[in-house]
Amino acid sequence: MRLEYHVSGRDFQAAGGAAAKTKRALRQIGIDAETARRVGIVAYEAEMNIVIHAYRGTVGIDILPERVIIYADDEGPGISDIALAMQVGYSTASEDIREMGFGAGLGLPNMKRYSDELKVTSQVGSGTSIRAVINLPAKEGS
């Protein structure tokens, strides 16, 4: 199944909503707690990236019996050096965002840490696309 959420840049009030709804769906589907937590974290970071850095975007979640795929596509400034952005602690977030307790430079590193595959593509001045895959643990006995 596919879930899709629109995310607006700078909308900190609504931030986290997409991740919370995703977790609700995972709980209903009966995805194991640890995997659900990983998906929740990746979805949250994807959502927050759009809120912090972009103008607007979409977070999509594909839930399949063997894996969950998280897509985040935004219209925004893009990332000029993806390798640098993947480093813990590196952030281009502005001072006011940091004062709010965000932009600690953990977004992409966290997504990498909690997903099995992560692909980031970006065009400066236009936007960023992220695709993260989290495999579900194989069923016991099969």
Next chain:
Amino acid sequence: MGQLFHSVLLIEEKCRGCTRCIKNCPTEAIRVRAGKARINAERCTDCGECIRICDNHAKTAITDSLSRLKEFEHTIALPAPALYSQFGREVDRRRVLAALMDMGFDDVFEVAYGADIATFLTTEYLKKQGAKAPMISAACPAVVRLIQVRFPALIDYLIPVDSPMACSGKLAKEMKAAELRIPKENIGAFFITPCPAKVTWVREANKLGSFPVDGAISISDVYGEIVKRLPEISPSHPELKASPVGVGWGRSGGERIAAGISKSLVVDGIHNVIDVLEQLEMGKLQDIEFVEAQACTGGCVGGALTVINPFIGRMNLEALVDKSETRPKLRDELTEDLNLEERLGEFTIKPDIVAVPAFRLDQDVSRAITKAEMIEKVVSELPGLDCGSCGSPNCRALAEDIVQGLAVDTDCILKLREEIEILAEQLLEMAKKSPPALKEDSKEDSAFSKPGE
């Protein structure tokens, strides 16, 4: 294991079938069917929100009555610290304890002292554990149940230390059995409880094996009896063992003060707790070491089975904390006399806390995904008013109920109205149709010429 016991219960004849409780239940455990609220046992956490919100007082809690004291050779009351908060700012703990004994208990053992023990065990546990992530107190049973049902990924972060209630029961029975030379089984320990979730905990724990507390009597049930006795009764009980910090566990923030961990987060009120747990589950707040979470606003002083306003209770309890005598030798007592350092394993929650998948749509993941897809489709066709008239708490919950075969889409009154409108239009359309025998210049006419033409 049989049907899950729940303390929270509906009084059928008082329920008017309104939607207050269904909309306020944090786990969407309630539906209105045939004009009465129905509680889903798997989802209910006994938090007591529905008891508080119900204007018709149709929600209540099953608790034990004093008549159960007869079952035991020797009985011990285990008063929650929150009990003291019910009797004004000047209350003398010794008088409250004496009143309990006068009501029929053979003995009293302050749960505030159990809280001192739980504090010790918690700090020892956290020391051993090392600060790997925010660890969550398991003292509030409604929060534990909430985590089992809604936040299973956080189960590993619960501190598996026995609650003050369980610590008190264990020690009280041990001491009395040795003193009176009778078997522990002949001693009945009854918690004087501020909340239904504790009642459930006691019942369920007793079902699963031996548990040091035999029953739970509500604060509201003993309140009047204590108030009646307080002016006259002399403070018969000898020394008080609980420290001011232990007494302070009765209000939110008390555990944090007790544990003395600076990087702590204190949250109370079930909806606030859910919000914080959501964030913890999403990997936020990782620099926090200890989380004190309580389902009731204000902590135990705000329990659904207390009598007075939680904020007044808090003020009273704080006054009591301030005037309670400190216990400088407490630590020595716990480590040397009670030898607690060697007994940490004995004061661990048993059996292990496990996930309760009360929201799962289907045992089979593929089928569950199909159902989840159907829910999304149904939800998109519902009005999104979340009015609750259908008996489900919101449109999404109705969609879930429809997909699970527990409701139909015309349970939604707006959906029903739409259908009636379509039907009415069809009726009107049909009503306009007259049989050829009445109709003028109908098509069929041409085939039959009028007489005389």
